[in-house]
Amino acid sequence: MSDLPNHYALLLIALAPFITALLAPWVNRFANGVSGWILATVPAAIFLVLATYIGPIADGGTVSFTMSWVESQYFHFPINLSFFVDGLSLIFALLISGIGTFIVTYSGGYLNGHRHQGRFLSFILMFMGSMLGLVLADNIITLFVFWELTSITSFLLIGFNHNKEASRRAAIQALVVTGGGGLLLLFGLLMIFAVSGHSELSTLMMDQNVLRDHPAYLLVLLLVLGGAFTKSAQVPFHFWLPNAMEAPTPVSAYLHSATMVKAGVYLIARMSPVLNDTIYWNTILPIFGGITLLTGAIMALRQTDMKQMLAYTTLGSLGMLVMLLGLSEKVAILAALLFLVAHAFYKGALFMVVGAIDHESGTRDLTEVSGLRAKLPFTFIAAVLAAISMAGFPISLGYFAKEEIYLLFGPENVWSMALVLVALIGNGLMMAVGLAIAIKPFFGKMLETPKSPHEAPLSMYWGPIILGVLGLAAGFYITDVGQIFFAPAATAVYAKLVETHLKLHFDALLIALSVATWVVGGLAFYKLESIRSFLRRVATVWRWGPDQGFDQFMFGLIRLADRVTRLLHHGRLELYLILVFVCLAGALFTPLIMQDALPKLPAFPNLHFYEWSIIAIAAIGLIAVIAAKTRLVAIVSLGIQGFSVAVIFLLFGAPDLGFTQLMVETLSVVILALVMTRLHLDQRDARVLEEAVRDGAIAIVCGFGFVAVLLAVLSVELDTSLSDLFVATSVPIAHGRNIVNVILVDYRALDTLGEITVVMTAGIAILALIGIRLGGPKRGIGAPKKAPKSGAPKRTTPRSKGARA
Amino acid sequence: MEIALAFLVGLFFAVAIYLLLSRSLIRMLLGIAIIGNGVNLLIFTVGRLTREVPPIVPDGEYAPLEQIANPLPQALILTAIVIGFSLFAFLLVLTYRAYQELDADNTDTMRVAEPEDSPRPPLSY
Numbered sequence: 001m002s003d004l005p006n007h008y009a010l011l012l013i014a015l016a017p018f019i020t021a022l023l024a025p026w027v028n029r030f031a032n033g034v035s036g037w038i039l040a041t042v043p044a045a046i047f048l049v050l051a052t053y054i055g056p057i058a059d060g061g062t063v064s065f066t067m068s069w070v071e072s073q074y075f076h077f078p079i080n081l082s083f084f085v086d087g088l089s090l091i092f093a094l095l096i097s098g099i100g101t102f103i104v105t106y107s108g109g110y111l112n113g114h115r116h117q118g119r120f121l122s123f124i125l126m127f128m129g130s131m132l133g134l135v136l137a138d139n140i141i142t143l144f145v146f147w148e149l150t151s152i153t154s155f156l157l158i159g160f161n162h163n164k165e166a167s168r169r170a171a172i173q174a175l176v177v178t179g180g181g182g183l184l185l186l187f188g189l190l191m192i193f194a195v196s197g198h199s200e201l202s203t204l205m206m207d208q209n210v211l212r213d214h215p216a217y218l219l220v221l222l223l224v225l226g227g228a229f230t231k232s233a234q235v236p237f238h239f240w241l242p243n244a245m246e247a248p249t250p251v252s253a254y255l256h257s258a259t260m261v262k263a264g265v266y267l268i269a270r271m272s273p274v275l276n277d278t279i280y281w282n283t284i285l286p287i288f289g290g291i292t293l294l295t296g297a298i299m300a301l302r303q304t305d306m307k308q309m310l311a312y313t314t315l316g317s318l319g320m321l322v323m324l325l326g327l328s329e330k331v332a333i334l335a336a337l338l339f340l341v342a343h344a345f346y347k348g349a350l351f352m353v354v355g356a357i358d359h360e361s362g363t364r365d366l367t368e369v370s371g372l373r374a375k376l377p378f379t380f381i382a383a384v385l386a387a388i389s390m391a392g393f394p395i396s397l398g399y400f401a402k403e404e405i406y407l408l409f410g411p412e413n414v415w416s417m418a419l420v421l422v423a424l425i426g427n428g429l430m431m432a433v434g435l436a437i438a439i440k441p442f443f444g445k446m447l448e449t450p451k452s453p454h455e456a457p458l459s460m461y462w463g464p465i466i467l468g469v470l471g472l473a474a475g476f477y478i479t480d481v482g483q484i485f486f487a488p489a490a491t492a493v494y495a496k497l498v499e500t501h502l503k504l505h506f507d508a509l510l511i512a513l514s515v516a517t518w519v520v521g522g523l524a525f526y527k528l529e530s531i532r533s534f535l536r537r538v539a540t541v542w543r544w545g546p547d548q549g550f551d552q553f554m555f556g557l558i559r560l561a562d563r564v565t566r567l568l569h570h571g572r573l574e575l576y577l578i579l580v581f582v583c584l585a586g587a588l589f590t591p592l593i594m595q596d597a598l599p600k601l602p603a604f605p606n607l608h609f610y611e612w613s614i615i616a617i618a619a620i621g622l623i624a625v626i627a628a629k630t631r632l633v634a635i636v637s638l639g640i641q642g643f644s645v646a647v648i649f650l651l652f653g654a655p656d657l658g659f660t661q662l663m664v665e666t667l668s669v670v671i672l673a674l675v676m677t678r679l680h681l682d683q684r685d686a687r688v689l690e691e692a693v694r695d696g697a698i699a700i701v702c703g704f705g706f707v708a709v710l711l712a713v714l715s716v717e718l719d720t721s722l723s724d725l726f727v728a729t730s731v732p733i734a735h736g737r738n739i740v741n742v743i744l745v746d747y748r749a750l751d752t753l754g755e756i757t758v759v760m761t762a763g764i765a766i767l768a769l770i771g772i773r774l775g776g777p778k779r780g781i782g783a784p785k786k787a788p789k790s791g792a793p794k795r796t797t798p799r800s801k802g803a804r805a
Numbered sequence: 806m807e808i809a810l811a812f813l814v815g816l817f818f819a820v821a822i823y824l825l826l827s828r829s830l831i832r833m834l835l836g837i838a839i840i841g842n843g844v845n846l847l848i849f850t851v852g853r854l855t856r857e858v859p860p861i862v863p864d865g866e867y868a869p870l871e872q873i874a875n876p877l878p879q880a881l882i883l884t885a886i887v888i889g890f891s892l893f894a895f896l897l898v899l900t901y902r903a904y905q906e907l908d909a910d911n912t913d914t915m916r917v918a919e920p921e922d923s924p925r926p927p928l929s930y
Binding site for chain 1: 928
């Protein structure tokens, strides 16, 4: 696609929300009250830019942008920041930016005066940018990065009320589930690259059978579906979605209508051309989708919290979409796209309606609000418009979506007949929920509510009203809308040119199925109370579900981490050291044994008498350190081995070392003797015999390890090239006759500087240690806070009885 | 000679490790001092030994006249001795202060940072 012109507008579309998100808190500070309207101009502008692509894309074109992102010569994976727009991306991007515009203004009204409104707007905009990047992404790594960004930003949004535990739990749950799915997706995408060699989705789509014909197809499919099902909350990963209702309502309205949960559907639709229409695809998707549809629709009836009811119908709708896409048929794909847009319109609107009711009356429990029609007239209009589409009454977009679904019904195909029946029941039950939310709060007798209800501000009802109107208008002009929007999108999913001829059908079967849906829905609405109480009784018996399983899983992880920490980090120093030295012994012997390089026992060395004596003196000193009965003997013995080392240096041509060692040893012994006399330490070794044997064995094994390694090293020729260089150049270029000194101050001058720094640091640390006294500093950092009442301030460090400080 | 020193180095390490494994702070301190000497001797031995000829170029010459001791290990060890001494001094003062504050020279009883009954992590979000 490199021959096409780069549309930098696409890059800007994906980045603009993030840039705006940075500014949002300041905008909110200086334009409090209207910040929602100001910030909404950005998604509105994005919408308008995207709208200019409608024409070219309806004519079968695409728009793309490519920029190299990570280049590596070692690694043949083209990571590009690349975007492209086709019919499918365009529908999603328009929904995201369009509904996003309403959501931003709505958030401005809903959270007006909230302490963290600026933060919230910032999160929403970041989320919007992530979603836009996701649906526009061309490169699979770009896709994955934005996919993960939606997980992270939705975590921030769901956990916005972070002082509530339920919110934190919901946020972590969403992150763990969708993030876990993201890992599967990453693996799946890398597999796609490994199998097909395509890193760009747009070129992958041209090569349609490369994955289907590959033996790894099933693995790729399962991994991609793992990502999609977690994101789109298919049973059994559905539990995070209702819990995410802990978020403020604008978040729910956005996540559940056009964005987050639709990301999985988008992925399935996007991958359809290369993955669909196999036995696995056509079995897995409809089954999971169908189960999710029924679960969502039935669970929705159990709730009285209107947000929860809508959340479960979202589940049902996602199930419907997955089921339809799983049929791999032209009509089903078209139905899925129609349903997707219809759902985005009415679900976004209904969530905003519920939020308005909650915001203005103080409750969103279906049984606690009633008769608000006169108090919230505009909200009521929005609710009715949305409910018409949700119920699928004629000429609404929802009606055409349902009609396309029912077109699949044919006696010749039992499988799709069964699925249409599932869809029918699901549609009917969801219609009942839609009716309940549009009718119950607004009709009937006024009930006492926590707040005295009044109409929500314009920023909170213009969005749902427009969405509701769009749901009807799109149905009114369905033929044109179908050609402009749905035909290109369906073409992208179906991978063959799709012509839509959407219009009102007057087919007896379709009408019968529609009527059946309305009957199911009407009955469910009429009997809502008894269905709910029945479902609640079932719920009291059937308690276990993946939601509880999630708690078990997370707590199990915490317990496991605690156990592992206690096992490895037990706080007993000698055990840490034993581990270190056992590993050291292993490190010393393993390479020798592996390479069969254990040295043979050498011949008895022939040394001068004085050399033997100094070695013997050193050995005696060492043994005496261990065997010493009193501290003084131990210190003197330490001196003996130190001085022996100094003498060895002297004997073998290293006078500088000898002198330094002598001084250092003298100082060490003197200081040690001074300090030790001030301590009243236990004289004996505290070890019992078993411990002494254990430690002795480890020590001896390590000692022999060093001997063996040293003998092995000594048996090979020494490379003296570096020493020779120093010897040869010491006088000519460094003008020094003491070669060791020349090395220290010339060749390794920086090392020596480092050495001096270490000495100085140690000196400062020693001074500080001596200077610090119990109770911390009296002033400045770490100083104790002023005592709240009379009496001495409490010491934080434990001071034991014998401290003589 | 290298072979005899190799065994001496082994003895240095064995004694040092035995001392380090004791729970008494003052013995561990002795172990630190000894292990430092052991490492220095190890480097010295690996650089091969030459009897009694320091690496010094006589006056008026541009290069040493006879086989001299290897200067490179000596330069490394000189740095190591000084740093080893700094470490020893620091640890000595640390031990002294730990003894003063905690009244203990046994690592088993020094559990301020890792208390034995540290609380279990909370099972919540």
